[in-house]
Amino acid sequence: MSMVLPAVRFLMSAFVVFIVLLMGGSVVPRNANFRETPDGVPIYVVSNGFHTDLLMPLYETRSGIRWLDTLGQPALTAAFGAHEYVAFGWGNEAFFLESYAGGFPKAGTVARALLPGRTLMHVDFYRQDPAAGKHVVPLRISVAQYQELSRYIARSFQPDSAGRRVLRNAHGYTAEDFFFLARGQYHALRTCNDWTNQGLRQAGIRSALKAPLAASVLFQVRRAAARK
Template structure:
């Protein structure tokens, strides 16, 4: 693909909505897209009675410490393994790490336990979705984890940044056309939620989610 065409796709893909007819489900399951300005996470309930989905056994069966009920939400982010390692201690990944990430490279899933829902704002978009949409969203997240021979998620050797987060081995390769934000965008798109045609940047994902028409009884 010529460079000019690639740049055009990345820039205009933000403005082109997929699943443009998506509308929120009043009283539906709360999900969030949260950004730190560069990276996006999908935040969901730790357990949901309507679908019966409970993330705790899935995320603790692989030797990870159990988390108490004080963490009602859990955040998922997918990204370049080198970026995650270079970000320890609040550091910004260097130029070398950034350039290497442009080529296909290993990935990790970052899982963070949350004491409450993110507060909607410039960098956080909130949605209410149906049980069927949530099950589809959760299935795509689960499919991003590497699993062992008996289906358990494989924990990464790398420790988390805090006591409330940890890393797992992930499926897929990171590169310039498959970024962390593209992963978040794909999670939304496959669940039938409004998403961008292409979302290389955090703002690309949030732009479409924040343009979902709000419903009454939200």
């Protein structure tokens, strides 16, 4: 027993230090010198308070990127061709699917999400741009940054043997959102918000050193939007 208690204390202390270091990464910026491009491409980082998405123009003329062409789903092209924006998010498959109808995933699902698990891409169509607010941060980025961010998003889908994006479900939470198969595994050190944060970082946009939470992502992009 005398050996057990010190070991438990050590593990608890190590866990606390790990959490402090993890959360501390939220306030350390990457690409700290990022400035918005005044006439750049409009994108948005949107959140529901727990999860973050990257909102992109459905068709961006200067880059020529057409997301409906990238998704390659004729039914979606027919239904959403007149929409203006599309949001992309990445996350744990079980967590996503158990969130239908506004429900919260089971405790066991949340616990298992700490370990490596399968993932999905969440794709949500917007008729128009959202209003800036507590959970919506608009940014203007260069065409080159937009192209790099788009490549990051496109690479996150898991294609079939013919290179096509694979639709997982006929619908998502509403009639305007859908799930696709995704690459990579979700776990405690690679969360949905880390996915968003990494995309911003790779595109040269201000981001956090580590972003396990939605607040971590929003903290840095708000500072990016405030710098003129």
